[in-house]
Amino acid sequence: MEIMKFKKWEDNLYLFNYRRTYTEPVEYFHAHEGLELLYIHEGSGKYIIDDRVFSLQPGTLIVIKPFQVHYIRMIVPPIYIRSLLKIKVSFIEQFSALFPQFTSFLSQMLEQKMTVQVFHLSGKHSVQVDSQFLQLHEQIRLGPPNLRKEGVMLFFLNFFMFFQTQIYIPGENAAPAPWTLSRATKQINSILKWIDQHYKTSFTIPFMASELHFSPNYLSKLFKEQIGKTIMEYTNEKRLEEARMLLQLRSHSVEEICKETGFTYTSYFIQMFKKKYGLTPHRYRERLESQRDSLIE
Structure with a gap:
């Protein structure tokens, strides 16, 4: 690893x-x-x-x-x-x-x-x-x-x-009007917005699909085609990056960060974090603190 x-x-x-x-x-x-x-x-x-x-x-x-x-x-x-x-x-x-x-x-x-x-x-x-x-x-x-x-x-x-x-000239850099976006892009943007609002809680694909008025199969297929990974893969990576930032910026415990970023079980959170970053959350925080101490010396 x-x-x-x-x-x-x-x-x-x-x-x-x-x-x-x-x-x-x-x-x-x-x-x-x-x-x-x-x-x-x-x-x-x-x-x-x-x-x-x-x-x-x-x-x-x-x-x-x-x-x-x-x-x-x-x-x-x-x-x-x-x-x-x-x-x-x-x-x-x-x-x-x-x-x-x-x-x-x-x-x-x-x-x-x-x-x-x-x-x-x-x-x-x-x-x-x-x-x-x-x-x-x-x-x-x-x-x-x-x-x-x-x-x-x-x-x-x-x-x-x-x-x-x-x-970057004000008035000339306005975001594209909704009707200039393709149908798939508008749908993906609505999905991304929904994930951003709900990733800190546990949810299922069928529940998400019903909220957005898509069928679960269409929702999953569209996301995979446009983004290149599944909804849950994307969501978990978003949660892990949020956790990584919290480990840098706050003194919350690993258990508190686990809950705050949408993971249900601490053991699963630690396993996912280590798989992605090569370090457990505790070890990651220790490495950061060691770096900060070396800058002060």
């Missing part, structure tokens, strides 16, 4: 990868404390955030808020190539006095619901985003280590000036 790897933030402030290539399928629920920029150079798949499913393709930019749970499934082969920057809000706040307008925009974006977080960029904009990520990659690869933090911050400022003026 592969033990879960704890990724190390550079200077405990940011994570950056440029054009990382995957040759096997990528599929996971995830949430993290940093603000994330994910750009897809090559590949296709599905992305779920805020009870909505999106198609992914080359030139897709995704902006993910801190602690926002999201699900991604990339189809490989042929190939998946992405660039990624995660940056902690505490890092950004260090420069708030110098850039009040930027700080105001970013605060509003983080505190309020964004109308869109998945952007399919035009050729011109995708070239600009790719170029900005490449420039940061070269600065980090070739520049002196003591300038990396400043390089990341300058990239972040420049990127969000570009993002604010050319990509």
